[in-house]
Amino acid sequence: MGISETNFLSVGLLVLAIHFFLYLVALRRRLRSEAAIFLYHLLPTVTLCVCSVIFVLISMTEERIASVITLISMNGIYSLTFLELWSLSQISYSREVLVKVKSGHLLSISSHADDLAEVGNKKRMERLHSLCEMGLLLRTTDGYGLSTRGKFIARALQFLNWLPNLKSRG
Amino acid sequence: MFLFDALGGFIGAVFLHAIVMRVYPAKNRVAAFLAIGSVIGLVLAIILFKRDGWITLQMIGGLALFALLCELYLFLFTLALASISANLLVVLLSDKLDYKRIENLYDSKGMVEKRFIRLISTGLIEQKAIESKTVGYQVTGSGDRVLKFLNMLRQFFGHE
Numbered sequence: 318m319g320i321s322e323t324n325f326l327s328v329g330l331l332v333l334a335i336h337f338f339l340y341l342v343a344l345r346r347r348l349r350s351e352a353a354i355f356l357y358h359l360l361p362t363v364t365l366c367v368c369s370v371i372f373v374l375i376s377m378t379e380e381r382i383a384s385v386i387t388l389i390s391m392n393g394i395y396s397l398t399f400l401e402l403w404s405l406s407q408i409s410y411s412r413e414v415l416v417k418v419k420s421g422h423l424l425s426i427s428s429h430a431d432d433l434a435e436v437g438n439k440k441r442m443e444r445l446h447s448l449c450e451m452g453l454l455l456r457t458t459d460g461y462g463l464s465t466r467g468k469f470i471a472r473a474l475q476f477l478n479w480l481p482n483l484k485s486r487g
Numbered sequence: 488m489f490l491f492d493a494l495g496g497f498i499g500a501v502f503l504h505a506i507v508m509r510v511y512p513a514k515n516r517v518a519a520f521l522a523i524g525s526v527i528g529l530v531l532a533i534i535l536f537k538r539d540g541w542i543t544l545q546m547i548g549g550l551a552l553f554a555l556l557c558e559l560y561l562f563l564f565t566l567a568l569a570s571i572s573a574n575l576l577v578v579l580l581s582d583k584l585d586y587k588r589i590e591n592l593y594d595s596k597g598m599v600e601k602r603f604i605r606l607i608s609t610g611l612i613e614q615k616a617i618e619s620k621t622v623g624y625q626v627t628g629s630g631d632r633v634l635k636f637l638n639m640l641r642q643f644f645g646h647e
Contacts, residue, residue, distance in 0.1 A: 345643075346645045349645065379545065380545075382490070383543075383548035383549075386548040386549075386551065387544065387551045387552075393555040394555050397558055397559065397562060401562060402644070406637055406646055407641075409637060411606060412634065414603060415630055416634070418624050418625065418630075441575075444571045444572040447572070448575065453576065454576075462579065467576060471580040474567045474573050477563050477566075477567040480501065480564065481505060481508050481516050482505065482512055
């Protein structure tokens with residue numbers, strides 16, 4: 318009845334292609350903030366998820382479930398890759414170090430790192446501010462503490478450090 | 488069903504990676520996970536092909552789900568490794584931080600040193616010696632390629 322699994326998948330992938338093309342030709346210079354680019358990716362994700370649920374509920378066959386899983390996975394891979402590359406190119410600290418070393422401004426780790434220490438300091442303050450805004454940190458009179466949501470995320474991160482045996486961080 | 492095969496493959500990859508990282512803690516974690524994920528992905532493709540046939544929706548769905556989970560895991564553990572925000576949250580789990588302790592714990596020069604050491608260990612920068620005396624550091628060939636790639640991305644996304 319109605320649309321076939323292959324057609325559903327093809328239409329979904331076409332939506333993703335149009336999403337990327339639209340960014341490429343019209344929105345590249347307009348979507349500059351993290352929130353804007355995140356919302357731009359959240360919109361098709363929510364739309365495709367809702368359509369997928371409806372599509373499966375109409376008739377639940379293994380082929381339908383497979384086409385929906387394929388589409389949602391492709392959407393996830395596309396958005397995750399896009400957002401990772403977007404934020405990596407915007408705020409990479411490693412890039413700052415590479416630029417400084419290449420331009421010859423950074424001759425040794427300890428004696429000429431003041432410029433980068435300043436970058437690191439600025440980043441730390443920006444991050445503290447955004448963690449407070451997201452409701453993960455609570456500002457107290459003498460410093461910072463974790464909110465309930467912050468504690469949950471911190472425990473998840475601690476587990477992620479333990480799993481692949483991460484020792485040196487930061 | 489393909490869903491359980493993909494989930495099983497992913498859990499297997501994470502488990503195997505955890506063991507390998509405990510046996511060889513100095514190995515590159517991302518490269519190790521990519522290698523383990525590729526092998527398990529190949530095994531998964533063979534299993535799905537044998538059961539569901541060549542290029543079926545079930546086969547594509549299983550492989551796509553496995554790839555998404557692997558990418559998500561890579562993203563999350565590299566975030567836990569390198570993100571300043573993630574590290575602040577983990578440090579705060581053990582105690583409240585007053586302003587002075589944040590300064591000491593996350594002293595900016597320490598952050599630069601850590602990143603510097605990581606860039607050296609991944610071969611992106613190296614020591615530069617003149618007349619056998621170490622005078623500083625330089626970007627390696629692969630570091631230069633990474634920098635070009637990041638600059639290209641900055642242009643593409645309109646960050647410059």
